[in-house]
Amino acid sequence: MVTTFNKKDLVSFGKYLLSEQREESLKNTSKLNETSLPYEEMFREVYDADLQNWLAIKNEFSNVTAVGEMCLESLDPEEFQAWEKVRAGLMRTRKALQKN
Numbered sequence: 001m002v003t004t005f006n007k008k009d010l011v012s013f014g015k016y017l018l019s020e021q022r023e024e025s026l027k028n029t030s031k032l033n034e035t036s037l038p039y040e041e042m043f044r045e046v047y048d049a050d051l052q053n054w055l056a057i058k059n060e061f062s063n064v065t066a067v068g069e070m071c072l073e074s075l076d077p078e079e080f081q082a083w084e085k086v087r088a089g090l091m092r093t094r095k096a097l098q099k100n
Contacts, residue, residue, distance in 0.1 A: 009058075012097050016054040017046060019096070021089030025053070028082045057094045 005013070016022060023043065030039040075083060 012058070013051070013054050015097065016057065016093060017050060019089075019093050021086070021093040022050065022053070024089045025086050028086055032079065032082060053090075057090055057097060 026042045027039045030036050030042065036042065
């Protein structure tokens with residue numbers, strides 16, 4: 001499957017890569033997953049998950065909401081709190097992307 005992006009999309013994705021939401025997400029991943037790389041190392045790279053997260057934000061959170069709702073019941077309070085921070089960051093990023 002071939003997907004094309006225009007210049008506005010590429011700039012939007014670049015802004016996402018530098019966003020607080022991505023930073024929070026990587027930090028939470030580092031804390032919750034003992035086998036992941038440290039945040040400092042993860043932040044230097046671009047991952048497929050970054051593209052998927054950005055696309056989810058761009059597409060009105062359809063994927064993030066569906067996955068989030070399915071997983072919420074299995075989270076302990078600390079994990080739920082981390083998820084809420086990520087969700088709040090996604091909302092801020094979405095609003096910022098819509099301004100462009």
